[in-house]
Amino acid sequence: MRLFSAGRPLRLRSGAAVMAAGLLTAGLAAPAFAADDLPQTDQLSVNEPYEQTLPIGTDGGRPQSRTLGIGLYHDNGHFTVTDGRLTVDVSDLTGVAEVSWPDNCTPSGTSAVCDVPVVPVIAGDYENQVLLTVRAADGAAVGTHGRITYEATATGGPDGTLTAPHESYDTTLTVAAGPDLAIDPVADIGDGRPGDERTIPFKITNIGNESANGFTVELSASYGLTDLTRYDACAYATTDGNDYAPTNKASCTFDQVLAPGDSFELPERLTVRLAPHAMNERFDIDVEPGDGAQDIDSGNDYVVLQIGAENTADFSVTGDAVSGAAGQTATAELTFKNNGSAWFGNLGSGDPVAEVRMVVPQGVKVTGVPSGCYPRTLDGRYYPKQTGAPRYDCDLRYWVLENSQRTFVFSLRIDTVVPGATGAVSIHPTFGEFGEYPFDFDPDLTNNSAVLAVN
Secondary structure, three states: OOOOOOOOOOOOOOHHHHHHHHHHOOOOOOOOOOHHHOOOOOOEEEEOOOEEEEEOOHHHOOOOEEEEEEEEEEOOOOOOEEEEEEEEEOHHHOOOEEEEOOOOEEEEOOEEEEEEEEEOEOOOOOOOOEEEEEEEOOOOOOOOEEEEEEEEEEEOOOOOEEEOOOOOEEEEEEEEOOOOEEEOOOOOEEEEOOOOEEEEOOEEEEOOOOOEEEEEEEEEEEOOEEOOOOOOOEEEEEOOOOOOOOEEEEEEEEEEEEOOOOEEEOOOOEEEEEOOOOOEEEEEEEEEEOOOOOOOOHHHOEEEEEEEEOOOEEEEEEOEEEOOOOOOEEEEEEEEEEEEEOOEEOOOOOOOOOEEEEEOOOOEEEEEOOOOEEEEOOOOOEOOOOOOOOEEEEEOOOEEOOOOEEEEEEEEEEOOOOOOEEEEEEEEOOOHHHOOOOOOOOOOHHHOEEEEEEO
């Protein structure tokens, strides 16, 4: 079972964005290509922070250091890319910030070349390879800022050498003052079972240079997580699931003052229970300083925890049988159902959980199309008219409950009576352009297809 991908994404460019979008859809395996169909392009890219705030020293003391994670990646896993060289230019930081270089960087003046022996593909286990230590320069004024710029080359790809797009990557550092509430890292949970109670470690620390005069905590638990710990400081609510997947929420207000360096933990451990319908779940934590204060670094006050439970969701589709004379119009109902026991949601990407596909029977023309259904050629390409297409793909929402059912109603005009004509009805992941994948959480794939029979 795979967990969804969530949180604040890498800064993806070119083909990597397309590949990552497919990866965000839970339950999909890696695409398989025939040898002659291998993509012949590749792109080297830099993953860098958009921006970073640097606090001045507290009470005239030395400013705190922060770590910037930077890395290289490429977007075609069919090529091996090595000998990455990341050039980091900090000449614009004079009077703004000071930089300490890691061991894999060779500095020269106001720049350095950092070695990345093996450049990962974005579809793999990506980690930043270059960790810069930065802090505000002594005497730097609040509000001053400067940029770090990046260039990169590597060996590999279709032409033997890859170069990142010139002047495309930079990080802005801004000197700031204020509270900075940071949530301690929380590890994902991937071995849960329905019925389990799990503890979620929760600790925040003010790593800014001014006190936080109170703060708020927002907790959001996906539909498969129940029995959220109750605290007197929190108000609880459950969303209705009309427009978005149902969620259990808690909004908490604490009046405790957190001076620079102070930490806070909840008065009792934070727990959730995995419901019988739990599978791929997420738990969001968001903190903000109170009293109208602005947190100087929003990047560390939000955490998404992924919680997986061993469970299955049996998707099925039902076709129909219609009849009529030439010239008559019949109604066909195609029904998707999740037979449980788990619900399922693409909670990271927001992509439809599946599409219901209809291949139109011989002798029939589609004259009425339900909402959410799109005309296609038989091989899945663009079809210019809403009616009369040989195939239709119908999107479901980005989540289905453990007992969700949806029926798509088509109007079919019988132009020619073809006794025993049949069309195909089937369920597919939405990223079929990368290949046809099974749903790895579905215990019975035999009911993922059906027949639309005419006469």
